Amino acid sequence: MKTLEEYMKMPYKLEIIPDTEEDGYVASYPELPGCITCGSTISDAINNAEDAKQQWLLAAIEDNVDIIEPKIDTSVSYQFGINIPRSLLKSLKEDSRKEGVTLNQYCLYLLSKNSEIRRSAI
Numbered sequence: 617m618k619t620l621e622e623y624m625k626m627p628y629k630l631e632i633i634p635d636t637e638e639d640g641y642v643a644s645y646p647e648l649p650g651c652i653t654c655g656s657t658i659s660d661a662i663n664n665a666e667d668a669k670q671q672w673l674l675a676a677i678e679d680n681v682d683i684i685e686p687k688i689d690t691s692v693s694y695q696f697g698i699n700i701p702r703s704l705l706k707s708l709k710e711d712s713r714k715e716g717v718t719l720n721q722y723c724l725y726l727l728s729k730n731s732e733i734r735r736s737a738i
Contacts, residue, residue, distance in 0.1 A: 659716030
């Protein structure tokens with residue numbers, strides 16, 4: 617079994633979805649069953665998720681529970697470039713600052729949210 621620090625460094629997938637009933641965001645790690653939290657902003661949800669992951673992993677280590685390691689897909693690129701209008705970039709930067717997250721984190725959230733909407737419509 618690995619140490620808590622080793623597990624914390626692993627790239628577990630973090631899912632963030634809007635919570636329309638509570639007007640915030642729900643964050644979870646699908647590979648860590650039951651590891652779920654929420655926050656009033658995306659930034660709060662991310663910070664709370666890190667704390668929840670640490671507590672989940674600590675409890676699993678103490679109880680000798682098997683911990684699933686994240687699946688890493690090496691067949692795809694994790695980076696891409698895109699040209700967008702300056703006005704859209706400005707808007708995205710402002711929105712990411714309001715949420716207290718980086719532009720990359722905010723764009724990833726928006727892409728994930730759109731993907732989730734598309735999947736639920738099918």
